[in-house]
Amino acid sequence: MDCLEIAATKYTPAIAFDNKQHVLEILGKSYPENTVAFYEPVFTWLEEYLEQVEDNAITVNLEIIYFNSSSAKVLMDLFDTFEEAAEEGKHITINWIYDEENESALEYGEEFQEDYEAVIFNLVKKTE
């Protein structure tokens, strides 16, 4: 299984999922026209990875500057996937990285955080 790397565009984030280091990163903006199609390979990769991974601690770093409403649904599906894996005993830490000046980034992070228990969900203030 290879790492998953997708370069950023003006309206889609950079995705770097590393199955050797067990670090999964999404960075940038997310407002594609067809959100489901854009994230399909991400979920396909993730499902395969979560089946293979053993006792390693998994770190998920998300720094999403802006996302549209259909990406919100994708993020929830992503968190649900991690939550389920964590309930089955996987060690998963999600870091929701936000810029202090961007009020809504923190608010959305807090709202997502409320709904998850098995994964460790941190809100991380971005430092320069």
Place this chain on the structure above:
Amino acid sequence: MSDKLYKIYQDFMQQGIFMCFNGPLSQNLMVEIGETVKQKMELAEAGTSRISKVFAIMVEQAQNILHYSEEKIPDRDGAGAEYELRFGIISIGYADDHYFVTCGNRILNSRVDTFREKLTQLQQMDKTELKKAYKEQLKKGPEEGSKGAGLGFIEMARKSSKPIEFNFQTIDEEFSFFSIKILI
């Protein structure tokens, strides 16, 4: 040449509209409109939070046009989404201490009642109720025929500083013109 275009220009100025687009929209065009509006607002020192709200609302409205406007070419179904173009109007402006984002497009008459009901409900909700509605819809998932998450209007209402405004005008026996205005 007549003064019609100047009349339109004057009308925009009086309303405070500084960005307006009418016609076939694309994802790339929307991105560029968004970036330019951001830059304009940054130069006007509008503040990060306000700029990001205007941007987010513009994207939701524009993507509604891209996904659902019933004014489209080719107008037959099944022609292939890649070649399809959908039409609508977006305008962004500043008046009476508020930014506004207004959007209009054609919808089927048969959708008017559903839209009106949904939007009226949102108009009456406070921030806490809107948050609850947002989370419920997020978990429920989109309705059949939706190309997104079914969250667009709720998201706009949450970011709006006043209740959302909307209007329906009957065009003919098949279509109505739907418009929505959000103040930020």
